[in-house]
Amino acid sequence: MNGKVLIVDDDHEIRKLISIYLGNEGLKTQTAGDALEALKWLEEDEFDLIILDIMMPKMDGIEACMKIREERHMPIIMLSAKSENIDKIQGLASGADDYITKPFNSMELMARVKSQLRRYKKYNVDADSNKSIIEIGDLIINTDTRQVWVRKKEVRLTPKEFDILELLARNKGIVLSVSRIYEAVWKEDFFKSDSTVMVHITKIRDKIEEDPKHPIFIKTVWGVGYKI
Incomplete structure (x- = not known):
């Protein structure tokens, strides 16, 4: 072997x-x-x-x-x-x-x-054959072109929003803490009082979820972080 x-x-x-x-x-x-x-x-x-x-x-x-x-x-x-x-x-x-x-x-x-x-x-x-495509249900992410489609419609994400979504998608099923998301995307130390990640998650949900208050894709694990 x-x-x-x-x-x-x-x-x-x-x-x-x-x-x-x-x-x-x-x-x-x-x-x-x-x-x-x-x-x-x-x-x-x-x-x-x-x-x-x-x-x-x-x-x-x-x-x-x-x-x-x-x-x-x-x-x-x-x-x-x-x-x-x-x-x-x-x-x-x-x-x-x-x-x-x-x-x-x-x-x-x-x-x-x-x-x-x-x-x-x-x-x-x-x-x-297709490493650049991540497909999770009705959500499709092309990491080469940095495009996102939900229910066959393209949605526009900012660079940081895309980076967060890609990070969560590549770790499907794994809960990532707010600090880990921040440090992986922004490449700098996280401060406990910083709400940057939460704000970005809210904006992503507004764009990809049919009902942002009851998200299908990005789930909150209270006291721990977020996961897809």
Whole structure:
């Protein structure tokens, strides 16, 4: 099997063990001892899958997963010593594709890795012919021409409105906080009292929703942020 996997865990022995398992299956690996190191690797190299521990110093796996999902779509398998359902729910809600608990069986780990890689590569092949088009129900976004159509009618968005809509659409189903949206679109630090994102979301809804007070596309997750 071909592919490159980023293994993120603060335990050196676990990183080494997983690297051996994956290497025996023909996969290339890169390891990181914490989430901040992993984010640096993601800026420097391309990966097909990430194995991400939840309990880590500096930045935990939940926060790291949400940050990765702002721009990247490769599969993420969460790894944790905890087995409670709430941890699984938090991991999957943050954008992870699968979850496995420690201690893990090597065959189970490889089965999950192979399954996620097959799905990811199939999706990429299917999407290669038209990567610039994002289609969500009656909403169509062309990221090359920066055009948007809703119910077959073109709507005009400002550059920032388009950037926010594209960010949400590329992270379909994932809740993005106001601060993450602001920092991803405006490329600067977010101030807690800033209502810029909320104002822009309101304007986008006015343009794409039939009933802005009962939106179909952009949903508010109270106390957390927004999602499509």
